[in-house]
Each structure stands twice: as C-alpha cells, then as structure tokens.
Amino acid sequence: MECAGKGRGSRCVGPPIRRCAHCAAVAYCSLSHQISHWKDHKKECERLEEQMRRADALHDFPFTYSQDTTLKVCEKQETRCSFLVKQGLHQEGMWKYECHCGASITPFDSSRFDDSWNLPKDLCPCTGPKSPLSSRFNSWRDYYEWRCIPLHSPVALLLHWPLTIFYATQLAVRRGLIPEIGDQLHIHYLGPEKELFQLAVFGELCALFPGVKVHMELIGPAIPLHRDGEEIDLCGYAHCVETSCECKSSSEKVGLGSPNYRASAVTLLLRKGLYHDCYSDIVKNSSPDIIVAPNAGIAAYSSWIQSIELIENINVPAIFTDYCEEAVHLAASCISSITGHSLTTPIQLNPFRQPMAVEDSVLFLPCYSNCFLFGISGQSKVNKDLETTI
Ligand SMILES: [Zn+2]
Ligand SMILES: [Zn+2]
Ligand SMILES: [Zn+2]
Ligand SMILES: [Zn+2]
Ligand SMILES: [Zn+2]
Incomplete structure (x- = not known):
C-alpha cells in the first residue's frame, strides 16, 4: 500500500x-x-x-478456513505464506505460485509439469465425478458437494481457474450468446500467467464438461518462446499423494469411472504473443466458441485496445475477469470508449473467484483473483443494430 x-x-x-x-x-x-x-x-x-x-460480500465463502484467507489476509493478521504453511502446502508443486516466495524462485520458462495436488485423496478431485453434474450449480458449496470434497479442503484456491471458465461459458449460454455446448468446445484463453504452472488443474474441465472435447488455446506474452506451439493433452485429473489410489492406475481414464459419461478430453495449446497479433494464424483451422480473459487488466495495459477492437469485429463472445470492482469499472469505461457501446454481459461477482485475498493491493478495496466478470460480444451488437433497423 x-x-x-x-x-x-x-x-x-x-x-x-x-x-x-x-x-x-x-x-x-x-x-x-x-x-x-x-x-x-x-x-x-x-x-x-x-x-x-459492498466489499463484505467479496469475503463470503463457505470454507472452514475462509476467515484466514479473506479478512485476515486483508488485515495482515495472516499471509498467504502462513496459510499455506499451516496446510502443509507452502512451496509445494502447483501451490508454489500462490505466495510471493514461489513466484520469484522459478523462472516462468520452466517446463516442468506439476500434476499433483499434494493432498490425500479425500481432499482433492483426483478421479471422475460420482454423480452427474446438477443443472443448478452456482457456488463453491455446490461444487464441493458434487465432487464429495469437505469444506476444509483448499483445492478451490487452484480450481478457480477451470471453474471460472465453466461459469463464463454457462453465462454465455444463459444469455443466448452461444448455443448449448455440443460435443466440442473451443476456447481462446487470453493472457495466462501463473496458471501456466498449474495447468494440471484444467483437467477438471473433463468433469465440468462431460462428454465434451474441450480444446483451449492459451495465448499471451507470458508464454516463453520455446513453448510457443506446444500442445498438452490433459488425459486425466491432477493426482492425490496416495500411491495406492485409483488415480494412479492406468485404467483410470477420464469418464470411465462412471458409465453416464462419454469420454471427455481436454487439450491445451500454448501460443506466444498478443491476441490481435496471432489471431489470424490461430483461426486458420477453426474459430473459437468463446473467449475468456482472466484477470485481464484492460485499463492497465494499452495492448488491450487492439485486442478489444478485434473482438468487436468477430462474432465471438468474450468474458473478462478482474481483481476488484474498481478495475472492472475502469475496464468498462475503456471498452465503451473503444467500442462506442456498453458491456453486453454486465459486471457481476464471480461465485468461483479464488477464495484467498491478494496481498499488497493498491487500494484498501479487497482483491481476489477472478473476482468480477463482464463481457462483450460482437454478435449481439449486430443483433442490436438489426433490432433498431427493424
Ligand atoms: Zn505521500
Ligand atoms: Zn511463501
Ligand atoms: Zn507471501
Ligand atoms: Zn488419487
Ligand atoms: Zn475518498
């Protein structure tokens, strides 16, 4: 501060x-x-x-540790480090990037792929779901219940990445911006940063989109040059630490655990560069159903101007997230000055924001990763123009 x-x-x-x-x-x-x-x-x-x-609503989570990771972090009575130490996860695998200590130690171009939760099997979703996805599914509590995970498990601290994609997609479907998901879903994911070291958590998309082949291109300047074009098949969930767990057996493939599911699959493709620079290359073979840009910082990076102009001109809805309400407010004014109209998906709180506050925020306003969502859509602009002509 x-x-x-x-x-x-x-x-x-x-x-x-x-x-x-x-x-x-x-x-x-x-x-x-x-x-x-x-x-x-x-x-x-x-x-x-x-x-x-309105900030109190941001700290509202159902977890047993919520106090420690929200208000206490904001008031500096607890740190991300001290919380992770208590959980036995400090500096471990994918958790390394959740506090200051980790981010600086490992350079961003490390290609090691962590696929362990570093947790016992009853605390993490290392195998397929036991029951089908319910249609009412709007909170961390619903998600934990469905995946049979107790509310003291910290996995939500990493699962906000795939759950935010899931929620953004649901939002786009509900608002009629895209049709119901069929057997394929093609996502453009803009501006990945530390999630590049937590990619195994996107295996959870197999459970969230049953029977769907999810293809996601992660596009951004943080992708190291030597990993540009790298394809990653996530053929399962991140693992637990128990050697005897079924998640270690080769027969445990996504979806086989439950006869109700057709096989899901998640493939990731890494692309180095800014979206508007590589867009024409990326869409040579197929165009995306939805664009998701987590923690976008639209008002903070001028490179977004050209990407927003591009998104305006293609018929693909885009959902953005940011850390705090002021950031999304500034983003919305940027967008309206670039496009000349307001958001098509209004600013709203993301129920699947990361349940651990960001340390050292610029304002006293609480900040959470993937905290608020909003969106634009070239398609609905066309529709609106049509409506006014008619
Ligand atoms: Zn001063
Ligand atoms: Zn630390
Ligand atoms: Zn720290
Ligand atoms: Zn396991
Ligand atoms: Zn004031």
Whole structure:
C-alpha cells in the first residue's frame, strides 16, 4: 500500500497512515499529499465509497478456513505464506505460485509439469465425478458437494481457474450468446500467467464438461518462446499423494469411472504473443466458441485496445475477469470508449473467484483473483443494430 498522493511534487514523509475519511479506500502519508490529491480523488471518492460498502460480500465463502484467507489476509493478521504453511502446502508443486516466495524462485520458462495436488485423496478431485453434474450449480458449496470434497479442503484456491471458465461459458449460454455446448468446445484463453504452472488443474474441465472435447488455446506474452506451439493433452485429473489410489492406475481414464459419461478430453495449446497479433494464424483451422480473459487488466495495459477492437469485429463472445470492482469499472469505461457501446454481459461477482485475498493491493478495496466478470460480444451488437433497423 502506497500513499495515493505519491510522486506529486514533494516526497512522501512516511508510511500512508491517513485514510480518506469518506471512502476509506485510499491513504496518505500527510495532510498536504491528501490535499494535493483531492482534485483527482474527488472524481473517484464516491464510487470507491460505494465499492467499499459492498466489499463484505467479496469475503463470503463457505470454507472452514475462509476467515484466514479473506479478512485476515486483508488485515495482515495472516499471509498467504502462513496459510499455506499451516496446510502443509507452502512451496509445494502447483501451490508454489500462490505466495510471493514461489513466484520469484522459478523462472516462468520452466517446463516442468506439476500434476499433483499434494493432498490425500479425500481432499482433492483426483478421479471422475460420482454423480452427474446438477443443472443448478452456482457456488463453491455446490461444487464441493458434487465432487464429495469437505469444506476444509483448499483445492478451490487452484480450481478457480477451470471453474471460472465453466461459469463464463454457462453465462454465455444463459444469455443466448452461444448455443448449448455440443460435443466440442473451443476456447481462446487470453493472457495466462501463473496458471501456466498449474495447468494440471484444467483437467477438471473433463468433469465440468462431460462428454465434451474441450480444446483451449492459451495465448499471451507470458508464454516463453520455446513453448510457443506446444500442445498438452490433459488425459486425466491432477493426482492425490496416495500411491495406492485409483488415480494412479492406468485404467483410470477420464469418464470411465462412471458409465453416464462419454469420454471427455481436454487439450491445451500454448501460443506466444498478443491476441490481435496471432489471431489470424490461430483461426486458420477453426474459430473459437468463446473467449475468456482472466484477470485481464484492460485499463492497465494499452495492448488491450487492439485486442478489444478485434473482438468487436468477430462474432465471438468474450468474458473478462478482474481483481476488484474498481478495475472492472475502469475496464468498462475503456471498452465503451473503444467500442462506442456498453458491456453486453454486465459486471457481476464471480461465485468461483479464488477464495484467498491478494496481498499488497493498491487500494484498501479487497482483491481476489477472478473476482468480477463482464463481457462483450460482437454478435449481439449486430443483433442490436438489426433490432433498431427493424
Ligand atoms: Zn505521500
Ligand atoms: Zn475518498
Ligand atoms: Zn511463501
Ligand atoms: Zn507471501
Ligand atoms: Zn488419487
């Protein structure tokens, strides 16, 4: 957390201990920095105050450890490290990238593929589902119940990636932006970062899209050059640590556990570059059903302008997520200034956001990975234009 008036003429005189009394979302080192920042802050203060008032809803999760990973992290009584240490997962496999310590140690171009939850089998979904997916499926509680996982299991901290894709797709279907999913689903996933080291968790898409061949291209500048074009077949779920568990036997293939399921499959393809630069190459063979851009940061990266223009011109709905309400608010204003119209899927809270707060957020506003969703769709713009002509 920095003084919101930093870098305006005079240097900061100390830590930011004066909070704006109105919104409480920003803080200052001194009264003089607060006064000099007011002409900018007055435009956002009321909006931030409303967002702060709604912030309690963001911490609401059904897990037994929710307090530790939400409010306590925001109030610095707990850290991501200390929580992971308590769970015995600190610096382990895919969990390594969930705290500061891990991110810096392993360079992003490491090609090792972790496919273990580092958890006993009753705490993680290492085999196929025991029962069919229910049509009402809208919360972590529903998901845990369906997968027979107890609410003290931390797997949601990694499963927010595939569950957010699942929820974004459901949203697009419900809003009539794409038809019901058939036997294939082609996703363009934009801007992957640390999930590149957690790819095994996307094996869960086999359970979430039963009988569907899911093909997902992960496109972004964070993909190392030597992995550009790499194809990864996820032919099963991430494993538990028990050597005798059926998830280790070669006969445990996705879907075989339950006769109700046709075989699902998930293939991933890595592409280095910005979306608008590689789009024409990528769609040579087939075009996507949906675009998903997790934690997009549209207002923070100017490279999004051209990608948004591209998405506007193709008939594919795109769902974006971001960390906090202010980020999605700024993204929405960016989008409307680029496209000239508002969002086709309005801003909403993602029930499958990561249930662990981000440390060191810029504002006092709580931040969660994949926290809010919103979307645009070239297709529905065409429809709307048609409607007005008719
Ligand atoms: Zn200052
Ligand atoms: Zn304020
Ligand atoms: Zn750590
Ligand atoms: Zn840490
Ligand atoms: Zn297992």
